[in-house]
Amino acid sequence: MTTIRDVAKKAGVSVATVSRFLNGNGYVSQEAAIAVKAAVEELNYELNTVARSLSTKKSNLIGLILPDITNPFFPELARAVEDVALTYGYTVVLCNSDEDPKKEKNYIETLKKKYIAGFIVTSNQLDAPHYANLKLPVVALDRVINEQIPTVVSNNRQGGFMGAQALVDRGSKNLLFLRGPEDFGSANDRYIGFKDAMERNSVAYETVFCPFHFAESESIVEKILQDNKDIDGIFASSDVQAAGALKAAHNLGLAVPKDLQIIGFDGISMGEMMTPALTTIAQDIYKMGAIAARVLIKQIEGQPIDNFMNEIPVSLVVRGTTKGAVT
Amino acid sequence: MTTIRDVAKKAGVSVATVSRFLNGNGYVSQEAAIAVKAAVEELNYELNTVARSLSTKKSNLIGLILPDITNPFFPELARAVEDVALTYGYTVVLCNSDEDPKKEKNYIETLKKKYIAGFIVTSNQLDAPHYANLKLPVVALDRVINEQIPTVVSNNRQGGFMGAQALVDRGSKNLLFLRGPEDFGSANDRYIGFKDAMERNSVAYETVFCPFHFAESESIVEKILQDNKDIDGIFASSDVQAAGALKAAHNLGLAVPKDLQIIGFDGISMGEMMTPALTTIAQDIYKMGAIAARVLIKQIEGQPIDNFMNEIPVSLVVRGTTKGAVT
């Protein structure tokens, strides 16, 4: 392995000059720059990032903390983060916390020791102070941690409103709203938006807490649909829940969307695979991930953050689980 | 940050002794061990892995190369790899190559510079020599690279046979087999198994190449079903393809499984979410990932590898896209 000393020798300068040239800081004469550049190319020199990390206590690693890699929403997000990070020369370490706080802490500790440059946090296993005390650049993605931490979220309230309104507009009179995990702020915002819409429309509705997991959603919804035959519209806080609801409807022989309309939330590509394809409030997943990555990198590189709250608009994607619009 | 020198001072020994104690190699007297242990605890010392990596040219990082993080099969695999790696003290870096050889090479180069301990490769973007020349422990997962590289794959031939036979047993007389990407060995094994079954049963069949992507599968299958109304059974080389086929069937108003039976391959949990739920040849995804991780770690730690070819049995999971067994 060629080192910076080899390069220095070949270029006839000191290691300090080589380092300065490589990092573009300090003074380097034109002459020296040319010599170093030639030596680097001739020797095929590649900088050792481990040595650099040891010395600078920095790295080009970004941690992306995900609660559940098995929920398609997160891989789609991860892909966007990765895309952007790579173009800026950062490597993303995916941390699947599996909704286990211990696992998440373990990841954070391990990566801090590796001088990780920062974290993008999409999970909500740990409480806010824990992230705030990290002494590291952090971006909250798809959730709010606190006002000091730059945040990228969808306009969840608006989405909640839109989904509810869409069902009402299409004739649903008895709604079921599937709330997300109680401790998940974005899910609560969706609920607030939903309630908002309910106040402006006089339709009956009920709500139920439901984890973002298919099988649980299926059984919870199936039970409710059996107890309450009037329900003719379900709005889920996530597409995975909606998939469960759709399954439940099928299990009970309900015609979707004729007897029961369903709207999900997320806009994961899996929605298109279902039958009927899922109508949903689509988040701009790629954009969210991309912005989160950019904001984190800005922070890492000490650039000013213009706005701490990036609220991304959502959109209603009408597919098969709702009736044609009743305008 | 407390260093090994702080510990040495506090324990009244040299850094070499501390290091030997920490790594459990070389001679350390009982007395010294106790003193060091106490000092470590008192000072809350934690070893700096970056410094260690620089010195040893080793790390506890494992790279997991995935072709497409968006295909649910891979996150499920990743989870298993991660689980096992974590218990052995390794950290997994997920490398989503996005089926782009350049991206994959970039990952490999970046991680080699970080003294990555080894790779688990599930992608097939690069040719065999590239992986073989890595000078690093490698495990091939869900694909074969060559005989020198330890391999974990499903019994794909058997799976191909089973799926085909299952359709025939359930009355399908005109099969369509969706082949996977031509350069993907495991998919070809599934095809071989399928053909084997075809030779033992006199049923008509046709095959078509089809990428492991939902939308393409849907349109390819829809076209074929329109051209050939006789097809009454589809066997897909992956569940994602099968999802596309199911969608195509729905688009054309075909009753599944009455008019058309469908069997997928993989056993991803998404199969349960579809309607009807997908009958499939299930791979033991968790087991595959777990074994791959263990075999890689064995290699890394210089332990002997008992068998280079780990073929994991598959199983037929009968759900809703096939008729009840005709025994």
Next chain:
DNA sequence: ATATTATGTGTAACCGGTTACACATTACAG
């Protein structure tokens, strides 16, 4: 003409570990 500032470079210490090697002591074999 002198003081000050900008430009340019090299030496050597440092980041925090590992480990070769030299040196000591103790145990055991012959």
Next chain:
DNA sequence: CTGTAATGTGTAACCGGTTACACATAATAT
């Protein structure tokens, strides 16, 4: 009782970068 092996420890070099600081020269200000 001596020779050899096993046990135990410390010093100092090394991994491959970064950078504070000292020093030199050229450019500009006064």
